[in-house]
Structure formats: C-alpha cells, structure tokens
C-alpha cells in the first residue's frame with residue numbers, strides 16, 4: 001500500500017511516503033533560496049519521496065526561530081522558490097511549502113533583540129524567555145502576512161501549502177490553553193483560541209482560491225500540563241475540516257514539553273509512530289486525509305499504519321536527513337532506516353547546515 005498512488009486534494013502522489021517539514025539551514029543570510037538548497041531538494045526528489053514538505057519558511061521576520069531558514073515574506077523570494085519547485089517537478093516530484101511564524105519560541109538575537117511575539121506573556125523555561133503579548137493590530141497584521149505568504153507560495157509553483165500549526169510556534173501558541181491565556185476574541189475558550197488559526201486560514205484561502213491545497217501540521221497534544229489535549233485537538237481538526245482544510249499532519253509537543261516532538265531512543269517497532277493513537281482518533285472522526293509523523297523507522301510499521309487505517313500517509317523527517325533515498329531503498333526491500341534518532345541533526349546553531357552527524361566525523365562539539 002505504501003507504494004501505491006494517492007490523490008491528496010488533487011496532488012497526485014506516486015506513493016504514500018511524505019517528507020515531513022524539516023528546516024535545512026541552507027538559505028542565505030537574507031533568507032533567499034540557494035543552489036545548495038535546490039540540490040538538497042533534488043536529492044530528496046530523486047530518492048522517491050511521494051510528497052516533499054519544505055522546511056518552515058518565515059511569513060514575517062519577527063517569526064525567526066533559527067538562522068538561515070527560508071523567507072516568504074517578500075515578493076522577491078518568489079524567483080528562488082520558482083527555481084526550487086521547477087527543479088523538483090522536473091524530477092517528477094511533488095512539493096508543498098510549510099509556512100511559519102515562530103511566536104513565543106523565537107530567539108531575541110535573531111529578531112533584532114526584540115522580545116518574541118506570542119498570544120500571552122507566558123515564560124518559556126526552555127528558552128528562558130518571556131514573550132510579549134501581541135496587540136490586536138499585531139495579530140491582524142500577522143494574519144495578513146500568512147495570506148501574502150500563501151499568494152507567494154502559489155506564484156512560486158508549489159503544489160500546496162502547509163500551515164505550521166504545531167510544536168509551540170505562533171499558530172500552535174494560540175491554540176494551546178497553556179500559552180494562550182487571553183480573554184478577548186483571540187482567547188478565553190476553545191472557540192476563541194481557534195479564532196487566530198481560522199482567520200489565518202481564511203486569509204490564505206482568499207489569496208489562493210478554492211482549488212489549491214492548504215494543509216496543516218498540528219499538535220494532537222502539547223505533552224505539557226495545562227496544554228492542548230487530544231479531544232480538544234480533534235475538535236479543532238473538525239472545525240478545520242468544515243472550513244475546507246485539505247489534510248492534517250498529526251504531531252505533538254513544544255520546546256518546553258518533556259516528551260519531545262522529535263523523540264530519541266526509538267528502540268523497537270512499538271516505540272515507532274509514537275503519535276499513532278492520536279492519528280487513529282483523528283482518522284476515526286475525519287474524512288480528510290490524515291498524515292502521521294513521529295518516529296516511523298521501519299517499512300513494515302509504515303505499511304501497518306496504512307493497512308490498519310491509522311493514517312493515510314506516513315511522514316518521515318530525521319531518517320531522510322541521513323538517507324534522502326530511503327523511500328527508494330524501502331521499495332527495493334530495505335526494512336529499517338539507518339537513523340538512530342540521536343538528534344545530532346538538531347544542533348542547529350553548531351551545524352553549518354542540517355545533516356546527519358553520524359555520517360560526519362568533524363562536526364564541532
């Protein structure tokens with residue numbers, strides 16, 4: 001089943017392996033696409049992945065959480081992205097762009113020493129930073145920025161867009177009762193915590209029209225006390241389905257949560273696909289495609305997820321950093337990815353670009 005075609009809201013995928021959004025650290029200092037980034041995506045396209053989701057691209061400079069991520073906050077970025085999408089399409093690949101604002105988890109030194117913007121001023125013990133509560137004007141401006149990013153994504157030739165609504169970044173920050181403590185139209189109860197995402201979606205949809213896929217990656221749970229829980233997340237997912245979202249990728253966690261988004265020590269098949277119960281829940285109540293990410297390492301696990309109706313697509317991040325051709329290898333009979341989930345690839349600041357440190361002998365410690 002893994003290597004059978006799938007129609008994802010009009011995108012004809014040759015198989016059901018998705019490359020989950022993975023920041024590359026390959027944009028230039030001004031966040032433009034580079035030749036190195038294009039080569040990196042060509043390798044992924046050649047490697048057989050059915051759908052590539054780019055690393056998160058910035059909708060506004062105030063949302064920078066890591067250096068040298070790509071930007072999509074100016075029309076000037078379109079030209080580079082067009083080269084990238086052409087390169088992937090020439091190789092028969094499909095590619096969508098993930099758009100983000102880092103919200104509470106931005107690092108001040110990357111945003112002109114300004115405090116990060118967030119729904120509420122809730123101290124983050126991971127970054128040790130207290131963000132600034134956004135004003136109504138700032139919220140409305142950011143909604144427009146997501147819309148503008150969507151227009152540029154379509155102009156750039158992407159097959160669709162994914163909203164980064166997971167992992168504690170801005171959209172996820174509004175959804176979470178832990179990070180959204182407002183009591184106005186943008187927070188206070190489930191409905192009002194959904195308001196920002198709803199407006200972001202509407203703004204994007206009005207820019208790209210009805211027949212262009214807009215998906216979301218969202219937390220099914222924040223894994224933190226007082227955070228988003230699966231039932232409320234499912235409620236959000238149902239609202240998204242009702243307004244027209246094309247697909248949902250199920251993830252979880254934020255910087256400060258004990259159980260991380262990218263978990264280590266995935267030692268056996270049972271520990272793989274660690275959001276499978278959430279995915280099952282979403283699948284049981286939604287009609288739109290559900291994509292499962294998190295710890296998928298074995299072909300048989302990916303296959304089982306599809307066979308059992310746990311998800312429609314199997315999404316992979318870290319193993320594709322080590323083996324960009326993993327889908328082709330799976331197809332040829334390989335059972336397990338080489339990735340050992342050490343998270344060495346997450347040493348963003350120290351690495352010149354995101355790569356598998358197990359394959360690199362000279363990475364600076």
Ligand SMILES: Cc1cc2nc3c(=O)[nH]c(=O)nc-3n(C[C@H](O)[C@H](O)[C@H](O)COP(=O)(O)O)c2cc1C
Pocket residue numbers: 020021022023024054055056098164166217251261262263293294295296315316317318319345346354
């Ligand atoms: C180096 C690195 C960069 C990542 N960048 C992103 C990103 O840009 N957007 C996103 O939604 N998730 C990002 N993630 C999380 C992954 O997409 C994925 O959800 C997580 O690693 C679990 O999947 P895996 O076990 O297949 O790696 C990143 C993870 C790593 C290791």
